[in-house]
Amino acid sequence: MRITIAQLNPIVGDLTGNLTRAIAVYREAATTGSHLVVLPELYLVGYPPKDLLERTWMIDQVEEALQALARETSAFPDTALLIGAPVRTGSAHGKSLYNGAVLLQRGAVAGVQAKTLLPTYDVFDEARYFEPAPSIGLFACGGERLGIAVCEDAWNEPDFWPAGRMYSFDPVAELARQGATLLINLSASPFCQGKAQLRRKLMQNHARKHGLPLVYVNQIGGNDELIFDGGSMVINGGGALVHQSAFFQEEVVTIDLNAAVPLPETDHDDGDDDMASVHDALVLGIRDYMRKSGFSRAVVGLSGGLDSAVVLALAVAALGSEQVLGISMPSIYSSTGSVEDSRELAQNLNVPFQVLPIKAIQQQYLDALATSFAGLTPDATEENLQARIRGNLLMAFSNKFGHLLLSTGNKSEMAVGYCTLYGDMSGGLSVLADVLKTDVYRLAAYINREQPLIPMAIIAKAPSAELRPDQKDQDTLPPYPVLDAILQHYVEEGLSRDAIISKGFAEETVAWVIRTVDRNEYKRKQAAPGLKVTAKAFGIGRRMPLAARHSHDFTVMYESTSPVER
Template identity: 50%
Template sequence: MKIGIAQINTTVGALRSNTEKILNAYRELREQGAELVITPELAVAGYPPRDLLLRGRFLADCRDLLQEIAAATTEVPLVVGFPEENRGPGRAAYNSAAWCAEGKVQKVIRKSLLPTYDVFDEDRYFEPAPPEGPILFRGKRIAVSICEDLWYGLDGQRYSHRPDPVEHFAQWGPDLILNLSASPWHFGKRELRGNMLRRAAERCRAPVLYCNSVGGNDELIFDGHSLYAPADGTVREVGPSFEEAQVLFDTESDPSPEIRAPEMEDVRKALVLGLRDYTRKTGFSKAVIGLSGGIDSAVTAAIAVDALGAENVRGITLPSSISSSHSVSDSEDLARNLGIRFESVAIAGLVEAAEEALSPLFTGTDPNVAEENIQARARGLLLMAVSNKFNEILLTTGNKSEMAVGYCTLYGDMAGGLAVLSDVPKTTVYRLAEHLNINGERIPRNTIDKAPSAELRPDQKDEDSLPPYPVLDRILELYIEQGYSRGEIVAEGFDPELVADVVGKVDRNEYKRKQAAPGLKITPLAFGIGRRIPIVQKYVP
């Protein structure tokens, strides 16, 4: 069977635009010879719609547009994801898929398993439904599933109170399983998805065709990368990664094996897509970045160029009286390598004016972090002024390691509209910088080789306040992403005092992260909506 896969980039709440994308993809794939077309999960609404589902007319508007979509179908069915009003008891809606053909909705299939972990909160909005029976089409029994419905066996305890949709399908023996998905990408997600598809194909002795959403919506990045798993459980690549595509796939053909891109290229593509869509979908076309001569701002600038084009990126260096000469020269070299607009704005006078204004209050006290942070806040003030003046989104440059331990300044280097690297550990930033230079120097060599520094006091180095980043990042991974206690981390071979210090900093700085710009998620557990730790809490693990 020739199946059209509409791997489309939808925008949450852009119902008319999403509808046009769905219909354009349907027409294009039908003209190419598709016998059936499928879209990603909740394609009409965009994913995740969150509290838009609770707004008065949202579900009704989605219903009306679904009818418009259905009216445009011919004998070639279109399976489209949409939020369906629940007219009975329970939550406001179902997460549904409509089988549309010959001008109307022929059947509605509802999602059974509703994820409520990490970034997902579907149980807040949707009512679960029992697994559906087959749809008979051209002599074949087709099972339609929605994203999480195929994940039961990988974490059965989470859904032990619900029937397993895959087991249900296996009992009546489908000829084909379709899966409409909106699955965000992170490190390791490809392997997890492959295992999920393999299990479903093997247990049902039937091929599985998986259509995933692509694009960035807020902090989430959807990679597309639609897949096919024949009944033998091998996983084959159907759709490209991190780009929109309409793919005509013949289930009788032998598709290419799944392509494994270099890990850092996946990271680069994810960040580029997330940044491009965040700016485009929020109405920006240009970006401004404060360039310090350091690795984080350099990598952020390179990602911005790949996402928006060099002509749409402005780099500004803001030297203070203690800034090193290489902080300016390395920034100049970076701007030259990337071809971006480059400017310099000195902040020494602004810092002196602030210190003079505060001197009556600070008299009799020793200088400390308060004075250091005036520099960072002066930079934030000026960069935000440029952002406002020229309608250029200010990109913050802090990485996950710094955000974790609070090695950042509120209303200073944290000021901005999007935190591009806030889920990228410092050691990964260095790996990404080397990858960005694979076809020629983009990040200056001195920026990569020199010791990292915030340059808020003379001769300052990051290791004055923090352990070496390889050590810090491993402790942070164990504590934040894997949920280890202090004792369990120490058992991995780390110094007890060091572990207590790092864990304490993570916990004390929750208030900073709650005020940070939204960031792009690339790890299994990012700061933000997927990690809901109270600010005021005293639990010591």
Template identity: 50%
Template sequence: MFIALAQINPVVGDLDYNTGKIFEYINKARAAQSDLVIFPELTLTGYPPQDLLLNKQFLDAVEIKLQEISRFAGDTGIILGAPMRSPNGLYNAATLLYRGKLQEMRYKSLLPVYDIFDEKRYFNPAKERSCLVYKGKKLGVTVCEDIWNDKDYWNRQRYDIDPVEELVQQGAEIIINLSASPYHYGKYALRTDMLNKVASKHKVDMVYVNQVGGNDHLIFDGSSVAVNKMGKLCLQLNKFAEDFAVFDTCRTCKGVLDKYGREDISWVYEALLLGTRDYLHKNGFSRALVGLSGGIDSSVTAVLAVAALGRENVLGVSMPSRYSSQGSRDDARLLAENLGIEYRFLTIENIFKAYIELFNPEGHPIMDLAEENIQARIRGNILMFISNREGQMVLTTGNKSEMAMGYSTIYGDMAGGLNVLADVPKVMVYRLAEYINRGKEIIPRSVIYKPPSAELRPDQSDEDSLPPYRVLDQILKAYIEDIKPIDEIVAMGHCRELVLDIARRVDAAEYKRQQAPTGLRVTSRAFGPGRRMPIAQRWRLE
């Protein structure tokens, strides 16, 4: 059997666009003389559709589009992800469309409610599992989470049932999985290893088709694969891009080389690029602007914006105050020249001076936090003015380490439409900068080597308020991503007082983060939907 893998980038809620994309890939499958074409999970709606699934008109429109796709199918079988209503409720379904009809459906059994997932809010789980017979082949059709519960691979089971095991016991010759598996650094290696081990264990071919693209804070890497019953990789689609390929189940495959190998910082770069491009384009924006401070975060953000949107669609704005060093001013200008983007120089001195004279009795700086923050807020207002007037989205530049510690200003450097580096720890930002400069110097070397500073008062350094980032990032990862208790973090070699101080500052800054723009997720646990913490709470660590 020739099975086509259609790795596409749908737009959540745009049923016309998604249907057109589905038609395009059905035609590719026909041209390749495929027997069957597999699309990702909830392809028709895009993933995750969230509370669109509570809208009756939306679900009515989904059913109409499924009928259109059924009529278009002809003699090419289509297994397509879509929400399906039944008298018992709503299901996350894999539908078989063939010869003008919706022939059969298989429902998702395992509904995740951890991390960024909340599928039980919308869907009912399948009550039973059975093979789907198509052209004489018994297919075990599963949806995303259904393949992530092998007790031998995980040494534990999150759910009571293992759909893959049940389907293999029923005689499934091929396990097909429709997926929308969001990316984080390390996810590809974990996923491919799991697929290889499960296929080898059950002695069954596996075809895994993953969504690609950015939808809000989530980024999907694609990286769809076919694995044979020996657990060998037979087919591998592109990462972070739409792709199409055909798997021949009858051809003996001794395995192919993993063309990606070990994940490195380039994966994070590509993920952020895709997430930035899709967030702007799917929200109707084609241009972005970035406040260029001459620092590492704004520099990396600007580079990613240019890679995602094109240099003609990015504006860099330098807004120095009396505390901005000449080196930082020069670095911001040089970066803009290296990138070939439009560059504007707008000093905030007169506006800042007006605030000082208005609020200080003697008309002289007091050098307090309010004066530091007003500089960031002046800059935020300037950027938003340009955004409103010229129709460009502001990209904010705070990294995960700063956002964790509350080292940011509400309505200042947090003002904008998307935070590209929101889930990138500071040390990783430097790794991204080195990767960007791998061929030639784009980010000035002085940006990378100078001590990080907000430059909101004379001779300010981040380490005046924060521990060294190499230490801070280790503690933050343990506390936020690994959810380790304080004692375990201390046992890693850190001072208890420092660990407690960092953890308390992370918790205290929750109110800021929940007012921040959407941030792109690239670690295993990001701020936002994957970390649901109360703001007004009094649990205190000891």
């Protein structure tokens, strides 16, 4: 059997564009002798479509698109099409839709396999929209009995999570039990560090365990905060990888299952689950967020620090140097080096560069507030004024010239609120919101791997917001290696205060970090959407209350009454 893997990049809601691309890919594959063309989960509407699924007109358009695709298959009777789409259940009870894998062949819908396991953790909320499959079965195609699973259906493998399975049912095992000769998984699996290798091992385990070849097709592209990395694959019945698609780019390839041979172990590309993959994910996330939102140019405020330097380099990689503008806005506390380092960075990246001093504007603000603030000691209020002046100037460029303002704060700062609302948090997209400060240094090293695009003076200088004389980040924060390690345990792993302390961290430091993370939830709620690259990002996958009172200390308060006292 010849199967075409169509690892495509849909735009959420763009039925016309997604359909047109699917038809073009199908026709090309059919004319070259493919027996089956497979597209990702919910490809027609893009993933995740969110509340667009609740719009009746959108589902009507999906049905029209599926009819158009079915007509296409009538011209190529030997080539079937398997595509992800929302499908009406036809029931008056429960949710009105299935998350379906639709098999189209010879001018008609040959079958629909609905998704069985509907994830509701982290960024997923599928039970909000879909009913689980009422049953699963096999589909005949090209002389094979297809066992079709949709994304999460393949993630309940008991060999991987023997003590922590989320569901009691294993759809892949059931498909194998029914006599499938080929397993296919349509997926929209978002990127995070380390996931590509886990994904490959999981799929290999399914194939090896059941002695069946497996075809896995994943979406690529950036959709809001989520980045989909592709990495589609074909695995033979012995569990050996026989094809690995590219990461972070579209790829359409036809594989002859009978002729496929195992790849050498050295050819296994897991997306390089270190800074290379994070770099490529962020570049794709910037490019797609802008392209799919209608922007072609970006503006970045350059402080002379590392975060803004890395964001500028990523933006250039995503858009090209001519589409990015760098602006330095020195205040009375900015060092000469910060401006000159930013200028050198812009020159290295061939980016247009402007300097807009804010000293005079800053003084006007202080003069306007002088009477009201008379006798009061300067504090963060005056510091934040500088950040907000800069935010206003950058937004003026965004409004006047149509640039998207890229916010430059990192995850460490966002976690503890070391950032200014309506100041450095201004922007349409927060590029480093899920990258800890220690990883920003690693990203910089990766960016400089071939030539020093980011000046060493920027990398070497102590981090500083430069909002008061001789200010350094670690006047306020724990050292970044300590802070980031605690944040990793608390935010990503969900450990308690005592569990983190037991790992050797100072009790006072842990308590401060946890307290500061919790009380800055309101800031993150108002931040620009941030690109997700770790297992737990601030954003749609972390939903914490704002007006709340919770503590790691718990005391039961009640009035004790004994029988004697009665």
